[in-house]
Amino acid sequence: MKELLHLPLDGSAHGLAIDNMLAAIHWLMLILFLGWGAFFIYTLIRFRKKKNPVANYAGVKSHLSSYLEIAVAVFEAVLLIGFAVPLWAKRVNEFPAEKDATIVRVVAEQYSWNIHYPGADGIFGRTSISLITDDNPLGLDRTDPNAKDDIATVNQMHVPVNKPVIVRLSSKDVIHSFGVPTMRVKQDAIPGQVIPLWFTPTLTTDQLVAEMAEQFQLKPEGTSPKLFEYIALKDFIAKDSTVVLKKGDVFSQDVVKSLLDAGVTQVLAAPNVTTEIACAQLCGLGHYRMRGYLSVDTKEAYDAWMADQVSQLPQDPVAAVK
Ligand SMILES: [Cu+2]
Structure with missing residues (x-):
């Protein structure tokens, strides 16, 4: 489930507990979605007008649906009281010693x-x-x-x-x-x-970046556009000792051309957002450029x-x- 959610890399001690919580909630939601969806389709067919020209005034006698509802409520209560609240309480109450x-x-x-x-x-x-x-x-x-x-x-x-x-x-x-x-x-x-x-x-930022690094093939006819959102993980220096690209800089079409000219066909690159401090509230017109860097x-x-x-x-x- 965690792979399906495409969660960002986890570089913190409490991250696993949060990820497990997210996975558990998504499993419950998936089961509910499939269950209620199947039930809905069943009722559309079972109670179609052609087969049921007259309404059934007695209604359902079985208590199955009540038991299912109770089971779902119990499961949600366990998730909330058993996992979510303790996890949250630990984040807000159990601070480490300041020293x-x-x-x-x-x-x-x-x-x-x-x-x-x-x-x-x-x-x-x-x-x-x-x-x-x-x-x-x-x-x-x-x-x-x-x-x-x-x-x-x-x-x-x-x-x-x-x-x-x-x-x-x-x-x-x-x-x-x-x-x-x-x-x-x-x-x-x-x-x-x-x-x-x-x-x-x-994990240090360098370790996180290394985890996210990807190998790119440089091609004259067109390199993967994804590369142009990534940064270099080392300096690239041409034969005449001019610096083509410095570690941490972004790739561009010109840089790729220079690298190909220098005989480089493969590069290692990583996203530039590893430990960015993003403002997660739309705080004004300049919100998009409110980016800090945690190292x-x-x-x-x-x-x-x-x-x-x-x-x-x-x-x-x-x-x-x-
Ligand atoms: Cu902001």
Whole structure:
């Protein structure tokens, strides 16, 4: 059933439980659909006008249909009370300990994701609406001692693998929705509220990309159009050492032609949406371009990224505000 549903790759610890739930619901719906459909066709034939010119005033005497209804209701109750509610309760009540988790503030706005890390001290600095500018979309007060080491990025969220992530989600303007299908999380961002969500990534973005990679044959008469929605997984360098395509770039007809000229007939490519943060609420005209990028890194790569961010922190926090 899971293959039939074409679920995205699962890179989170709780993803399997959600996928199993989805499969169970779809099995029930399939059985109900076939059962009720067959029953409907049976009644059309069995009670056709030609065979039943006069209505039967006694009606059905058997209780079979009642028992079936009860069985379906019991099954649905088991799915709901036995599986769905506990699964949901675990997502909203059983948060991991904050000391063992990567804690990130995410503030949605039309049309981007502002990402806020507390920095080395683990405390989020003060933010204020009055400080919000184009350069400071979070309204972070760099004069606050707790804010000095805070990291702020736009649309770029990095987390280490195999460690719980707690996202404190809010919105500056309208309702958005933080959705990362490969991490099996989706949560509305509501203005005026901070809603926490959590997940534990078990695969890095690179591992997910490798899982989704496909081999493409390059042909002069026409390469599969699917390739042009995919990104390269390595650099392609021509004999005269010009770079034809860099890792992470998208393929185009011209690139394919250059690759063929260079004697390349096969390429490995992968979709570019592996761990995209998609806004899952139609939040305005620019909704389509509200795309963030979650990168699940190895511990070393995450630490390196964080160190790079720290090195870019303003040296004089007071000047940075002015
Ligand atoms: Cu949005």
